[in-house]
Amino acid sequence: MPQLWALCLLLASVKALPTAQLNQSCRLTAAETATEPPCSADLNLRHIQLLKRYMRPELDACQDFYAYACGNWGSVHKTGESAMSLSGGRIDQRYVALFERLLHVPRAPEHATPLYTKLLRYYQSCRLLGKPRLRRYLEQLPHIAGNYWADLLAVLGRYGYHEHYVKIEVSQHNASQHMIVVMPHNYYLSLNLSGSIYSALRRHTHGHLPSLKQLTEQFKQLEDTLKEMAQPPKDSSDEETLSLYTLEQLQQELPALNWTHVLQRQLGHVYPGSYQLLADDLPALRQLIDYLNRADARLLQLYSWARFLQHLKQLPHNPLSNPQPSFSSSSAVGCVQHMRKTLYLAMNFAYERNYYGKQREADEQVIFGVFEELKQQFAQQLRLNVLGLNATLLDALLDKVQGLRINVGNLPRNVSDQFYVDCVQHWRVGNDFYENHLNSLLHYYDHLAELERTDDAALREVWFSFNHHGPELLDNIDATPYFYCLGSIIIMPYAYMQLPLYNSQFWPALLYGDLANTLGHEMLHSIDTYFVDYDAQGEMRDYSDQLVQNKNYLKAVNCLNDSEHVMLNERIADISGTRLALNTYMKDPSERRNNGRLYFVQFAQFFCGEEADIYHDTGSKRLNYALAQMPEFAEVFECAQGTPMNPVSRCSFW
Ligand SMILES: [Zn+2]
Numbered sequence: 001m002p003q004l005w006a007l008c009l010l011l012a013s014v015k016a017l018p019t020a021q022l023n024q025s026c027r028l029t030a031a032e033t034a035t036e037p038p039c040s041a042d043l044n045l046r047h048i049q050l051l052k053r054y055m056r057p058e059l060d061a062c063q064d065f066y067a068y069a070c071g072n073w074g075s076v077h078k079t080g081e082s083a084m085s086l087s088g089g090r091i092d093q094r095y096v097a098l099f100e101r102l103l104h105v106p107r108a109p110e111h112a113t114p115l116y117t118k119l120l121r122y123y124q125s126c127r128l129l130g131k132p133r134l135r136r137y138l139e140q141l142p143h144i145a146g147n148y149w150a151d152l153l154a155v156l157g158r159y160g161y162h163e164h165y166v167k168i169e170v171s172q173h174n175a176s177q178h179m180i181v182v183m184p185h186n187y188y189l190s191l192n193l194s195g196s197i198y199s200a201l202r203r204h205t206h207g208h209l210p211s212l213k214q215l216t217e218q219f220k221q222l223e224d225t226l227k228e229m230a231q232p233p234k235d236s237s238d239e240e241t242l243s244l245y246t247l248e249q250l251q252q253e254l255p256a257l258n259w260t261h262v263l264q265r266q267l268g269h270v271y272p273g274s275y276q277l278l279a280d281d282l283p284a285l286r287q288l289i290d291y292l293n294r295a296d297a298r299l300l301q302l303y304s305w306a307r308f309l310q311h312l313k314q315l316p317h318n319p320l321s322n323p324q325p326s327f328s329s330s331s332a333v334g335c336v337q338h339m340r341k342t343l344y345l346a347m348n349f350a351y352e353r354n355y356y357g358k359q360r361e362a363d364e365q366v367i368f369g370v371f372e373e374l375k376q377q378f379a380q381q382l383r384l385n386v387l388g389l390n391a392t393l394l395d396a397l398l399d400k401v402q403g404l405r406i407n408v409g410n411l412p413r414n415v416s417d418q419f420y421v422d423c424v425q426h427w428r429v430g431n432d433f434y435e436n437h438l439n440s441l442l443h444y445y446d447h448l449a450e451l452e453r454t455d456d457a458a459l460r461e462v463w464f465s466f467n468h469h470g471p472e473l474l475d476n477i478d479a480t481p482y483f484y485c486l487g488s489i490i491i492m493p494y495a496y497m498q499l500p501l502y503n504s505q506f507w508p509a510l511l512y513g514d515l516a517n518t519l520g521h522e523m524l525h526s527i528d529t530y531f532v533d534y535d536a537q538g539e540m541r542d543y544s545d546q547l548v549q550n551k552n553y554l555k556a557v558n559c560l561n562d563s564e565h566v567m568l569n570e571r572i573a574d575i576s577g578t579r580l581a582l583n584t585y586m587k588d589p590s591e592r593r594n595n596g597r598l599y600f601v602q603f604a605q606f607f608c609g610e611e612a613d614i615y616h617d618t619g620s621k622r623l624n625y626a627l628a629q630m631p632e633f634a635e636v637f638e639c640a641q642g643t644p645m646n647p648v649s650r651c652s653f654w
Pocket residue numbers: 521525570573
C-alpha cells in the first residue's frame with residue numbers, strides 16, 4: 001500500500017512539472033560554461049527533482065499555491081530556514097573552511113598576500129576570545145587631557161559611534177556624494193545600564209563609581225534633560241529641517257564649541273571655513289552645547305563610555321553578545337559572521353578570489369542580459385502612461401528607470417589588485433580581539449571621512465559604483481538582493497548567486513522564474529511609495545506629493561492597501577515586479593503552456609519557509625497574493641474563476 005501511495009505522488013508530481021516540452025535554450029555558449037553542452041539537461045533536471053521534493057502536488061494549486069509548491073519544505077528543512085538563509089549559511093561555512101585551511105597549511109599561497117594574513121589574524125583573535133571583558137574596549141581609547149565631553153565624543157565618533165549629546169556623522173547624501181551631518185542628541189535611543197557595562201566602568205575607574213542604582217538614576221536624569229532640549233516643541237511640524245552651512249557660519253551660530261577642532265579630532269582633517277556641511281535644528285544644538293559645557297564633566301564621561309560599550313555590544317554579530325557557554329573560545333561561524341560585517345571589503349575580496357570569481361563572467365553575462373530586457377520592458381510599460389501622469393513627472397521616472405544600475409556580489413567592478421592592497425594598507429591587525437575590532441571600525445570610518453572630502457574623480461567613481469556596507473548594517477540587507485535608493489543601484493549579493501535560486505545554466509523557465517521576478521521586484525522598489533522620491537542621482541524630490549494628486553494612482557494604491565498591516569511598498573514591488581517579469585518572459589501563450597508551471601514553481605522557491613519580518617509578510621502570503629493578481633497564473637494552472645488564486649477582481653499598478 002505505501003508503494004502505491006508513493007507511485008500516486010510520483011505521478012502527480014510528474015503531471016505537476018511536465019518536462020517534455022520545456023524550452024531548453026541557453027544564454028551561454030559551451031566556451032563560456034566549460035560544460036558540453038551548455039545548460040546541460042542533467043543540471044536542470046536535477047534541479048527540477050529538487051523542486052519536486054518541496055512540493056505537495058496532490059494539493060490544489062488554485063486553492064493555495066504556496067501549500068502546493070512549498071508544502072513539503074518543512075519536512076526537508078528546519079523551521080525558520082529559507083532558501084536565502086540556507087544560502088547565507090553555506091557562505092559562512094566556506095569562509096570557515098578557508099580560514100581553517102590557511103591555519104593548517106602554512107605554505108598556502110594566500111599567506112603571501114597581506115589582506116589574507118590580516119583576515120587570518122583577526123579570525124584567530126576572535127576564535128581565542130574567552131570570557132567577555134568589555135573594559136578592554138575602554139582601555140584602547142586614547143587618553144583625553146582635560147576630560148572635555150566634546151573631545152571624548154569626537155574620539156568615539158572616529159569608531160562610528162555618534163548617537164548622544166551632539167551627533168556628528170559622515171553619511172551618504174546622494175549617488176555621488178557623502179556629507180558631514182550635525183544633529184542634536186538622538187533622544188529615541190537610551191542607555192540600558194546592564195550589569196556587564198556597569199562592571200566594565202567600575203573596573204576601568206578602579207572602583208571610583210557610585211552604586212549601580214545611583215548611577216542608573218543619574219544617567220536617567222541626564223537623559224531626561226538632554227531629551228527635553230533635543231526634542232522639537234510639540235506644535236512644530238516634522239518636516240526635514242536639515243540645512244546647508246559653511247563651517248564658518250556654523251562657528252558663528254554655535255560659538256560655544258570649537259568646530260574646527262572637533263571635526264579635526266573626529267575626522268582627522270582641518271577643514272577650511274568655507275567647507276559646507278549639513279546641520280539640523282541649531283537652537284536645540286545651541287542649548288545642548290551650553291548645557292554640556294556647564295554639566296558635571298565626570299558624569300558626561302561615564303555616560304559616554306557606557307553608551308559606547310552598549311553600542312559596540314549591539315553591533316550585529318559582535319561575538320561578545322553571544323559568548324560560548326564555556327567561555328573557552330568563540331564559534332568559527334560566529335567569528336566569520338562578525339567579520340563579514342566588520343571587514344566587509346576584505347571579506348568579500350577573499351570570497352570573490354576563493355569561491356565566486358570562477359563564475360562571475362558567466363553570471364554577469366546572463367544577469368546583465370535579463371536586467372536589460374526587464375529595463376526595456378519597464379520603460380515601455382511606463383511610457384504607456386496608464387495612470388495619466390504629467391509629462392515632466394513621467395520623464396523623471398523614466399530617467400530613473402533607465403539609469404538603474406546593478407552590481408553582482410557587491411565589490412567595485414574592474415579594479416586592480418592594487419586597489420585592495422591600498423585599501424588594507426592602513427588597517428592594523430594584532431592578536432587582541434578588542435584592539436582588532438576597534439581598529440577595524442577606525443579603518444572603515446576613516447575611509448568614509450576621506451571619501452567625503454576627496455576630489456579624486458577616479459577614486460570617487462569606484463567607491464560610488466557599489467554599496468560599501470558598514471558594520472551596523474543588518475543581516476537581511478546583505479543576505480538578499482535589494483534596491484539601494486541613494487545609489488539607484490540593485491545589489492545582488494553572493495548569497496543569491498547559487499542554487500536553488502539561480503544558476504547561469506538554468507533553462508529559461510527556471511532562470512526567469514526566480515531571477516526575473518527578483519530583479520523585477522527590486523526594480524519596482526525604485527518607484528515604490530517610499531523610494532519614488534529619490535531621483536536618478538539619488539537626490540530627494542517631491543514625486544510622491546505629485547503622485548498623490550493623481551486619482552488613478554490613489555485608486556491603485558488603495559486597491560493594494562486592503563488592510564492596515566500591509567507594507568505597501570513591498571506589495572507594490574511584489575505585484576508590479578511579478579507583472580514586469582511575466583510581461584518580459586511569458587507573453588507567448590505557447591511559452592505559458594509548456595513552461596508556465598515550472599516557472600511559477602521556481603518563483604515559489606524564494607518564499608518557501610520565509611517568515612514575516614518588520615518589512616515583509618510571510619512567504620506564503622506574499623506568494624499567493626502576488627500570483628493571484630496574475631491572470632497568467634490562473635491560465636497555466638487552469639484555476640476556475642472565483643478560486644482563491646483566480647479572484648473575480650484584481651488590482652493593477654505600474
Ligand atoms: Zn522588497
